Each structure stands twice: as C-alpha cells, then as structure tokens.
Amino acid sequence: MDLRLPSKVLEHILSFVDSNEDRNSVSLVCKSWFETERRTRKRVIVRNCYAVTPEAVARRFPEMRSLTLKGKPHFADYNLVPDGWGGYAWPWIEAMAEKCPSLEELRLKRMVVTDECLEKIAASFKDFKVLVLTSCEGFSTDGLAAIAVACSNLRELELRECIVEDLGGDWLSYFPETLTSLVSLDFSCLDSEVKLSDLERLVSRSPNLKSLKLNRAVSLDALGSLLRLAPQLVELGTGSFSDKLDQEAVSKLSQAFSEMKELKSLSGLWDVLPEYIPLLYSVCPGLTSLNLSYATVQMPDLLELLTRCSNLQKLWVMDLIEDKGLEVVASSCKELRELRVFPSGAEGLNDTNVAMTEQGLVSVSEGCPNLESVLYFCVQFTNAAMVTIARNRPNLKCFRLCVMEPFAPDHKTQKPLDEGFKAIVERCKDLQRLSVSGLLTDKAFEYIGTHGKKLRMLSIAFAGDSDLMLHHLLSGCESLNKLEIRDCPFGDTALVANAAKLETMRSLWMSSCCVSFGACKLLSQKMPKLNVEVIDEHPLETRPDSSPVERIYIYRTLAGPRLDMPEFVWTIQKNPEIGVSHLAIK
Amino acid sequence: MENSNSYSPYSSSSVDSTKPSLSVNLSLSLTFPSTSSQRATSQDWPPIKPRLRDTLKSLRLRQRGYNTALFIKVYMEGVPIGRKLDLSTFSGYESLLENLSGMFDTSVICGNRDRKHHVLTYQDKDGDWMMVGDIPWDMFLETVRRLKITRPERC
Numbered sequence: 099m100d101l102r103l104p105s106k107v108l109e110h111i112l113s114f115v116d117s118n119e120d121r122n123s124v125s126l127v128c129k130s131w132f133e134t135e136r137r138t139r140k141r142v143i144v145r146n147c148y149a150v151t152p153e154a155v156a157r158r159f160p161e162m163r164s165l166t167l168k169g170k171p172h173f174a175d176y177n178l179v180p181d182g183w184g185g186y187a188w189p190w191i192e193a194m195a196e197k198c199p200s201l202e203e204l205r206l207k208r209m210v211v212t213d214e215c216l217e218k219i220a221a222s223f224k225d226f227k228v229l230v231l232t233s234c235e236g237f238s239t240d241g242l243a244a245i246a247v248a249c250s251n252l253r254e255l256e257l258r259e260c261i262v263e264d265l266g267g268d269w270l271s272y273f274p275e276t277l278t279s280l281v282s283l284d285f286s287c288l289d290s291e292v293k294l295s296d297l298e299r300l301v302s303r304s305p306n307l308k309s310l311k312l313n314r315a316v317s318l319d320a321l322g323s324l325l326r327l328a329p330q331l332v333e334l335g336t337g338s339f340s341d342k343l344d345q346e347a348v349s350k351l352s353q354a355f356s357e358m359k360e361l362k363s364l365s366g367l368w369d370v371l372p373e374y375i376p377l378l379y380s381v382c383p384g385l386t387s388l389n390l391s392y393a394t395v396q397m398p399d400l401l402e403l404l405t406r407c408s409n410l411q412k413l414w415v416m417d418l419i420e421d422k423g424l425e426v427v428a429s430s431c432k433e434l435r436e437l438r439v440f441p442s443g444a445e446g447l448n449d450t451n452v453a454m455t456e457q458g459l460v461s462v463s464e465g466c467p468n469l470e471s472v473l474y475f476c477v478q479f480t481n482a483a484m485v486t487i488a489r490n491r492p493n494l495k496c497f498r499l500c501v502m503e504p505f506a507p508d509h510k511t512q513k514p515l516d517e518g519f520k521a522i523v524e525r526c527k528d529l530q531r532l533s534v535s536g537l538l539t540d541k542a543f544e545y546i547g548t549h550g551k552k553l554r555m556l557s558i559a560f561a562g563d564s565d566l567m568l569h570h571l572l573s574g575c576e577s578l579n580k581l582e583i584r585d586c587p588f589g590d591t592a593l594v595a596n597a598a599k600l601e602t603m604r605s606l607w608m609s610s611c612c613v614s615f616g617a618c619k620l621l622s623q624k625m626p627k628l629n630v631e632v633i634d635e636h637p638l639e640t641r642p643d644s645s646p647v648e649r650i651y652i653y654r655t656l657a658g659p660r661l662d663m664p665e666f667v668w669t670i671q672k673n674p675e676i677g678v679s680h681l682a683i684k
Numbered sequence: 685m686e687n688s689n690s691y692s693p694y695s696s697s698s699v700d701s702t703k704p705s706l707s708v709n710l711s712l713s714l715t716f717p718s719t720s721s722q723r724a725t726s727q728d729w730p731p732i733k734p735r736l737r738d739t740l741k742s743l744r745l746r747q748r749g750y751n752t753a754l755f756i757k758v759y760m761e762g763v764p765i766g767r768k769l770d771l772s773t774f775s776g777y778e779s780l781l782e783n784l785s786g787m788f789d790t791s792v793i794c795g796n797r798d799r800k801h802h803v804l805t806y807q808d809k810d811g812d813w814m815m816v817g818d819i820p821w822d823m824f825l826e827t828v829r830r831l832k833i834t835r836p837e838r839c
Contacts, residue, residue, distance in 0.1 A: 176731040233733075259735050264818075287735060289820055314820075368739075391736060394743050441730055442740065475730060502730045559731070 108134045118143055137161060144168070146604055147185060147209065148629065151657045152193035163202045164228070165194065169209035171607045171651055172557075173582050175233060178609055178649070180633065182664045185209045187234075188218075189662075195222035203228035210234070216241030220248035227279075228254040238263035239288065246272040256284035256311075267292035267315075273300050280304040284311035286335050286366065291315040294323075301327045308360075311335025314368045318343055318351065325354035334358075336366035339374055339393070348377070356380040365389035372399040382406035386433075389414040391440050397423055405430045411468075414438040417454040417475065424458035428465025435468050441475040441502060456483035463490040471496040478509040479536060484518030488525040497522055498533035504560035504585075507537040514538055520545035523553070530577075533557040543567040547574020554579040561586055568592035572599045582607040590617035597624050605653040609633075613650055616643030621652070622670035629655050632668040742822030758831040760788050760802075771828065776821045780804075784833065792833055802833045 103111075112135060115121055125135040139159050143166040144150060156162070169185025187209045194201050201223045211234045219226060226249045239262060245255065246269060270285075270292040280300065285292070292315070301307060307328050312321070316337030325331075343351070361381045370393045385407050390400075391414045400415075400423050407413075410431040417439050419427075427434065439459075442452060456479045463469060469491050479501050488494075507514055515536040523529060523546050530552055534542065538561040546553070547570035554577050561567070569592040571581065581603065589608070593600075594617055600606055615638065622630040632638060633649040659671040732740075759766040767787060774780045777794055784792045784804065793801045794817030804816040808827040816824070816831070 173731075175733050177728045177734070259733055261734070392739050394739075440732060440736060442743070475732075500730055504729075559729075 102130060105130065105134050109138055112138050140164060142166070146653055146655075147190065148657060148660050149604075149653060149655045152190040153197070154656070156193050156197035160198065161200075162194070162198045163200060164205070165190070165198075165201060165203065166205040166207075167209060168207045171208075171582065171605060172580070173584065173607055173609065174208055178584065180635075180666060183633065183667060184660065184662055184664070186662060187211045187215050191215050191218050191222075195219075199223060200225065202226055205230040205232075206234055207232040208234065210236040211241075212236045213238055213241035213244070217244045220244045223249075225251055227251055230254060230256040230258070231260050232256075232258040233260065235261035239265045239267075239269040239290070242285075243269040243272040246270070246277075247274065250274070250277060251279055252277060253279055253306075254282040254309075255280075256282055256309075257287050258284060260287050262288055264288055264290045266290050270300065271296040275299075275303070278303050279306065281306050282309035282333075283307070284309065284335065286311040286313050288313045289315065294320045298323060298327060304328075305330075307331065309333035309363075312337040312366060314338050314366075317341050318374070319347060322347065322351040322354050325351075325358065329354070329357040330360055331358060332360050333363040333387075334361060334365070335389075336364075336368075338368045339366070339370035340368070348374075352377050352380070359384070361385065363387035363389075365392075367393035367395075369393075370395055372396075375399050375403055378403060379406055383408060385410055387412040391416060391438070394418065394442070401426050407431055409433055412436040414440070416440050416442045417452050418442050419458070420453045421455055421458040421461070422453070424454075425461045425465075428461040432466060433468060434462065434466040436471040437462055437466075437469065438473040439475060441500075443477075456480050459483065460486050460490075463487040468493075470494055473498040473500075473533075475500045475502060477502055478506050479515060479518070480508045480510050481513065481515055481518035481521075482508075482510070484515070485521040488521040492525045492527065494522070494526040495528055496531040497526065497529060498531065498557070499535055500533060501536035503536075505537045506535075514542065516542040516545065520549070523549040528552055531555045534561060535559055537561075539563055540566045540570070543570040544574075547571050550575050552577050556581050558583045559585055562588065565589050565592040569595065572596035578602075579604050581605075583611060584608070585610045587612055590614050593617055594620060594624075597621055600625065600628055600652055601654050603654070605651065607649070607651050609649040612646050614644050615641050615647055618647060618650060619643070619670055627654055627656075628652055629659060630669060631663075633666060634668065635666055638668045738820070738823065741826065742820070754825060756828060756830050758784065758787075758833070760833045761835045769831070771825055777817055777824075780816075784831075788833060801836055803836070805832050805834055806830065807832070 108131065112121070112124065115124060118141065121135055121139060125132040136158050138161060140161060141164040142155060142159050142162050144155060145168050147167050147169045167187070167190060170179050170183060173179060185208060187206055195218055199222060202225050204219065205228070211231060216237055219229070229245060245252070267290040301310070301324055308331060310324070310328060310331055311333070312335055314337055318337070318339055318341040321336055355377055358381055361384055364378070364381065364385055364387070367390060372395065375395070379402070382403065383406060386409055388407060388410055394416060396418050397420050400419055404423065404426050408430060411433050413427065413431065413434060413436070415438070419439065439454070454476065456476060459472065459474050460483050463486070470493055472494065476499070479499065501515070508518070516539055519534055519538070519542050523532070529550060532546070532550065532553055532555070534557070540563045543562060546556070553575045556571065556575070556578065565588040567586065568589045571578065572592060573596060589611055590613060593613060615632070618630055618632050621628070629652065631651040632647045633651060634647050659669050663669065663672070754771040755768050756771060757766045758769050769783070771780070774783065781792050781794065781804065791801050792804050794804055794815070805813050806816050807813050807829045809829060813832070
C-alpha cells in the first residue's frame, strides 16, 4: 500500500512552513520530502559562503527568490582578517544569474562586492527587489548607479556600514522617474553629498517609503523638507544634526517631527547639538529603537530624551550616558530588550573622564525585566556585579562584556572574573551568545563548558592559562557553533584532541594564539571535511612544524578547498608534498 | 609565546580605512602606531567597527580642536613664497576652497574633474601628496601637513 502523501498535498502543507530550520528537518525525512521541499524553498540562507558551492545551491533550490550569504569571519569587523582573504560575491552572482534568474532578493554580509557584481545583478535579475549589503566592500558609487538605473521594481537598497569608494553623489540621480516602489533606502555609510532635489523627488514619488537612512552630508535644513515629504516613515536615520538654523527653520523642523506618527526607529543624529534634542521629544513616546552611537551627546542633555522613551526596546548609546543615565533608562524604559553601550574613549588612548562603571549595567538589569541582549564596553568590572546581573536577569540570551583593559581583574577584589562569568552561565540557561574579557583563568572556561549548554557563539580575547581552557569549551559546550579567540596562550593539544567537535561547528577562528604549523597539518589530514586555513604573512614552506602560526580559520565545508585563496592563506591542499612531522605535537 | 606580530603587512587596517583600494598593495605603506610590546593595536582593540572608530577619532580631534589652532603652510605652484592658514577656522572643504580662492585670487577646486582650474592637493602625515576632498573633513584635519595649489593642466 502506498502511504506516501501526494506531492501536491505535501507542497501545500510545506507552503505553511516558513522557518528554514523546520524545512531542513523536513528535507531529512525521506527522498520525496527532500525533493518537494527543495523545489518549493524560496528563501535560502548560506551562513558561510565557502561551506558549499554556488552551483550546488542553485541546483538544489531552483525556485529561490531570496538569497542570504555571509562571507568573512566575524573578527573581520575588527581588522583581524587581512585584505584579500576572500569572501567574493561574484561566483554566487554569476551562478544565480545563470540558474536562478527569478532571484529577487540578495542579502550579503562581510563580502567583497565589486561594481561588476552590481552591474551583473542589474542586468540579470529582471524582477530584482531587495539589495542589502552589510559590512561589505569593494564597490563604488558607480555600482550603485547601475542598480538604481536598471532595477525598475526596486524596493530596498540598504548599505549598512559598508566601505564604498565614494565617487560623488550622482548615483542617486540615476533612479528613474518611473521608480515608485521604494520602501527602504539606507545610504548612511556614504560620505558624499547627494543632490537634495534628486532626493526630494525620489522621496515624494515613493508613497510606500517606510525606512530612510540619510548620510552625514544631508544637512538639518534638508532633513526638514524631507520629513515633510515623508511623514509616514517608520525608520529614520538623520544626517548631521549640527547646522545652525534660524528660529523659523527650527520650528518648521519641530512641526515636521510632530507629524511623524508612525516613527518607531531613530538613528543618525551625528554631532547633535544639545539645543536640538528637544526637537525629538514629540517622537520619543513611539520609539522602539534608538541608536545614539554617533550622537556624541553628554549626560544632562540625554536625560530628558530618555525619560520620554517609555516604549523603547532597543537602545544603542555611547558610554557618555554614564551610570546616572543608565539609571534613568532603568526607570523609564521598562520595555527594554537590547542595550549596547559603546566606548567613547576608545580612540582616546587616554583616561576617559566618563563616569560609567559596572553599576550602570546592574541598574538596567534590575529595572528592565525584558532585557535579554547586552553589549557593554567598560574599563573595568567586578564579579559581584555579574552575579547580581545574572540573578536579576536569568532570561539573558546574549551577554557580551568587553572589559577594555586586557587582563583587568575585578577592580574591587583584584581576583579574576571567573566567578562572575560562572554566575552568568549558571543562571542564564538560555544564553546563546557570550563574549568574555578581563582577567580569566582556565576555571572560567571550565564553568562555561559545564553550564553553557545552549551557547552557540563565544568570543574570547586575552584570557586563560593553558590548553585546558580550549578543551573545556570544545568538550563541554554542546551547542557551540562559532568560536572566535584572539591572544590566548594555547592550543595544539586541545585542538587535535577535539578535532571531531570542529565538524559539528560552523567555524573556529584563532589569532595570536599558540597553534603550531604542525598541528594545522595534522588537523587537515585527520579531518578532510574541514577547511583548515592558516592565514599568515610569513611564507610557510620553510616553516618548522613547531613554529606558531598567526591565525587559523577552520570551517566545515562540502565544497572542498577553495580556489580563490591569496598568497597568505595556506591549506594542506596547496602544498601536499609537505609531510607531517610527528615531532611537532608536544 | 610566538614572535611578536606587532606589525603585519597584510593587516587590513590601512592608514585610510574608508577607502581600501583593492588594486594597491597596502602593505608597502603601512606603519603601526602601537608600541611593539603591546599585542592589542589601536586598530583592532577594543573591538569596535571601523565607522565608529572614525567617528570617535574625529570626536577626539574636535575636543582637542577647541583650544588648538591648526596652522599649515599653503603654496601655489610656481610661487616661491607661501602663506599660512589656520584650518581649524573652516567648517569644511567648501569654506576652505572659498578662502583659498580669495587668498590667491583665482578659482581653486577639489578633485580632478575640471582641468582648467587650480586643483588643491595636500601632503598627509605619511609624506604622500594626495587630492583634497576624498576623505571626511575631520579625518583630513588629522592627517594634513601642508597644502599645495597645482597649476591647471594644459592640453
């Protein structure tokens, strides 16, 4: 008796299955389910562009409409991955152009995107709608013009923190008069001035425009006229907020803000002058997201703003907010879910005069019951504070603490911060992401290995005593997916002993640690399903096996060794004649 | 521990982090500001993104700039005697160009689009001569050492 579901029925059922995690499970049931699922999947996410080939992806999902790709490892954000390492978008765009010409959406993160890529997109995908580039580089404003002119159904064009060769603001004028479908435009990372009249015309013919993020060069005066043309905006990133306006212009701008009844997210606010902060008061009660990381605003001026943001869920701010300001957040922003506090003194290299300590975060953990995601840069911290935070907020999902002084101990007891992080991983049972810092011994990592069972991503810098540290993590953290480590004193023994674990993870990054060349070779031989990349400025052919390498990046892959490696990236496939010396592993 | 990697020619932290040119070998012009004993260089610690790092640099500059002037020498090509200019009095490239055009009684522009006008160039802290106008004003103030107004090119 044939008990199989007819594929049409299965297709219909699957149309309700949205999450890719569920779809991945569906495709494992049996061959026919695999086939039906792959033919109906519209949204494809590849979190490591080297884990699989573009051709394989295009072949498996012919009906793909949306593709999300990630390239370089996370530490590339902090200048730890040399230029030219890889992450090229071109092979993907080429493959999709050929096999999936109905592609409508492309979201790329940390990839190298050239003008040729953008021109190819513009020429190949007739119904292209969405382009979101996050932390990408390699293209110029000419490439943007190509997209603007050709994609007649464009809905979203977002450049988030990209490094763009800025040849001027002309690209914006390439949007044709017939383009009326724009929903989201983000060019906040560009430097050049765009022509205000072009921008105004574009905004006025885009009735569906919900998100507009301007660059710094857009003046405050220009902002006023833009807001009057688009009072329906849900997300706004202003330009520079510091030009001197006359009284009439100020009141017009104030009026424009008060007309924005839908506004939920506010960012930009470069150089905002204290006297202009009251302009924002009318939108504060509606805000769920506020990004003040470029608003170098000092304390008293922030208070009035924050007390009005009673619905705030996400707050990104400089440590100029100080403990006092965070206390105000704790009492005013009861809906807060995510807090990020950035270091204003980071480039100062001097002592900052900012009065922000661990107490600020403790206050927020006490006052905000929904707080689940924290990124906190602080000069020093204490175990007691972390214990309190963990007790207050066992619902934390993401805890990233960056004590900026490497090896800084608990500044009250001078002890390592082991006990503090122990409290965090013990109490916060759903913790998925953790960044540790300060003075830490192997004990801290024993705790993390024991308790961090749901931990998926872990970042470590300047910590630990020995290989035991790495061993605890690799053998204990069952859900570990991404591990990134810099400047820690280990790990041949731990790596080789836990080699099998690496196949269950997406990737491992280690830089400025003590991994020897010999261990890398051994690992490569033992684990053929991993790409073991050694990223090192010095030529490796003449290296003794015992010498430590600068950086390693290990990731599981179905695609085998990649063909686009630069000179400074070595894998075993490059020099197969180099044997493995057993003397290398101590 | 391993050899000091206090300077890495392949590091992506180039001098001008807003414009990494993929065709130029950045390794040749890279110098690291940190002392060799510190592993954490100012380009990769604390871990913040490039755009935030740039913003903080210019914040620091502005804090400094409130009490220090920024006098630099300006030469017109072909004219042996130069002038001195306080860059901190200008709000941006436009006001700088306006002032220079007035000072030298000719039209001075940024960029090489128009070969009929005098083009403004500057020497940066690495000693290289660059076209004025490519980088944000705040970064320019931090790196400029002197200015030179070039003669218009004659075809």
